[in-house]
Amino acid sequence: MLFNSLHFLVFFPAVVGLYFGLPPRWRELLLLLASYYFYMSWRAAYALLLLATTLLDYYSGYRMSQLPSKRARRPYLYLSLASNLGTLFIFKYFNFFRAAAGQLASGLHLPAAALPAFGLLLPVGVSFYTFQSVGYIIDVYQGRLEAERNFGRFALFVAFFPQLVAGPIERGGHMLPQFRRTHELDYARVVSGLRLMAWGLFKKVVVADRLALLANPVFNNPRQHPEGPLLVLAALAFTFQIYGDFSGYTDLARGAARVLGFDFNLNFRQPYLSASVPEFWRRWHISLSSWFRDYLYIPLGGSRVGPARAYGNLLAVFLISGLWHGANWTFLAWGGLHGLYLVISTWARPGRERLAQLIGLAAHPRLRRGLGMMVTFILVAYAWIFFRANTLSDAVFITEHLLSGWSSLTGRQLGILLLDFSQHYRPELALAAFSVFTMLLVEYLGRHRSPQAWVAAQPFAVRWSGYVGLTLLILYLGIFNSTSFIYFQF
Template sequence: MLFPTFVFGAFFVVVFVVNWLTRPHPAVWRPLMLAASVVFYGWWSWRFVFLLLATIVINWVVGHYAAASLRASDTAIPRVGTTARWWVGLGVAANLTILGVFKYWDFFAVEMSNLLERFGISNALPVLEYTLPVGISFYTFQAMSYIIDIGRGNVREMAPLDFAVYLSFFPQLVAGPIVRASEMAPQLAARPDPRHVPAAEAFGLILNGLFKKVVISSFLASEIVDGVFADPGSHSGPEVALAVYAYAVQIYADFSGYTDIAIGVALLLGFRFPQNFDNPYRALTLQDFWRRWHMTLSRWLRDYLYVPLGGNRKGRANTYRNLMIVMLLGGLWHGSTWNFVIWGGIHGVVLAVERLVREQRERSGAPPILPPGWGEVVRWLVTFHVVCLAWVFFRSESLSAAVEMLGALANFGSYAGTATPLVIAVTFGALAFQFMPADWFEGLRDGFAGLGWVAQGAVVGVSLVAIDVLGPTGVAPFIYFQF
């Protein structure tokens, strides 16, 4: 993590108290919240604080001039619409350049070098070997959504300090969710009273996130996932299959756990973030999976890439092309290796096939192949295993490692002892939990909210101790910090 647990706890208490004291005074609150976010980010690396601040300045200036151009259009000045689009294009190019240099340049340089060497050409492109700035993909996408929405007339220009707080707000700075200006700006302007926040909901989210990360994700990583993916040939096929299922649970528990913590912390500070996960492993189609998994990224890719490319409005072939482009770029967003491209390609191909089959069946009016109930089971099994197949490439260190992992599924050698009853129970129990009724969770939340503050404090304290006891020694950083 960015902080050791006790340091982060102390940091948040200080920020919460400062928020409580200064929130009614925006002239004081905004600089202090910006400072807190800079300290939070700087704890990882002070060098990249300047990159974050530069991103804030560049995008606010671009947004300011794009908004000014649109305001000028009301006075019938010629070509102002073109000027606004020019500013938006400049801003998008600047953001992609920053992201490209720090995240993709070395990948491009190495691949170009390998390609040219096949033709006997020496490649002069340098390998920069930069450390990837944590969270750069998240805050860059937020910045682009702001300037694009200004160009579309969907949001108003934000004041400089408001925009700085929006882009650097520490709960979601390093791993999302991707919050849009249209969602954050009204809350910054409203200045909710920090004495009246949904504390029970917030603490419930934070505890749930900690349990998923510290207990579920870390346990599965240490007990089976890391070992099997490091050396799949030493494990039997059933153990390898279980490790793939366990990784599906691990990455969900890890990423949704961080999101729960971020949303809960933001709630305590008076802000409500959009939901980012909705039981994705209960999806019956891959399209439904992407409506439930990393929902803020899915909507970003839809609104700022898929729809501008033409969406499904320009014929079947273009629709399939657009799906592939979006998913391949979505894979690259996660990382600059061919494994992520293949991961996105698998999703793109299956999404296109799903759409093709659905359209053909709708045109032909063909009845369901399987009786009611069985059809849903088969669709769930297919969808879940497609997702797990793609996770193998997502998790593996290289393409050869992914191929080795898949090949080890047919390994009928000796049992290595990693598929313990507890690992099996945690993996499949976590998957079964996806199908729990929403009313059950709402009942728990309402019951916790109905307790007095002393009882709530006791529940939180006991829960934190239980999480600490159940979790393994040493907790790995959140997986999505690397993106």
């Protein structure tokens, strides 16, 4: 069931009405049943996998809560990690590593065992709910969180439908206390949640799905479009498409939860306004980047170790982050690029400060930040090519041809090329540009607080003009073909 589908349009109001209409003691059960129904609408059998994960982690957490020392708790930690990560490996990575091992053995002229390939369909959202459950188990093991004794409540924490399939990846310490509270119908919260959902729907169906019409033809057949201007256009289209798609999902999830009385953590904070790659990762997919920081980077030693090992930690974390996104060399390359960006950024920081002082940029912080934003955006947009490309060879081909054809292209020829591309694939470039401009303008105006808070602070006439305008934009410019969200594949 997609947030941008008629199915959800019926499902969500029904859940909200029942939730606030039932006595408080039945509400958790309602949300749990609704969450499993939501998940089973994709493939019912995989609800058993979700239930098995929940049962094992509930048992592991409960047993650890009865043991006084980390040493005594460790077997249950290992049991949970082996189960969760083993399941993730079998469904998501086994075939990838099987193929990679076969290629390596062939390249080294070594005999290789003929391992069978698994023809398993990847369970939707498995990476998200696995990481959420693993985070809970580690927190209980470390003593940072008391294990949840109520099985139904823990099952709801793992399966809560707004963030089940694409995050945000929530922490037990943040969500479990909210499930224990009784939430009453609150007009202000409902309005705020619906406003956030409307903005998320705009970013998905008006921005992301329209930009997909520009990006997909090129990325799916890059050798049919070797012209540098079209490749750059496609790369820029995907850069804003993935932001509109993923942050749009997050806004829909946070808005739906808010209507029901729950608060999710912020997952995006105007990431393309970042002036450095480290800042980008403090603003992009915050729940995942903070998960890797807290549960992998810091345990590896973080930056407290020597420079060489700290750089190695950064590269390792981002390579694993790339692999988390998918079993493909393209994702590893994308993660490796960002790891390399961060290593260079950290290593070059003293030199950058000295250079800024030398050329006078230190006295002009706005200019310096503007230059930093431009460089960061280019680096991030370039890395997205590897994320989106179907194969590593496609990504390399696009990279090699990004600058081709520019020097011999006049303005008139460029216009004809873009117009021909637009007419052939039917997306209107002007509408795509308008939708991106609208999204960026609203988020820029709300850069010091959330765009929804900025809208809420406006006078009544301005607010309602915005609501009507946004509704009309969604109805007239939205692409309503129930296109899946990009991050559902992870």
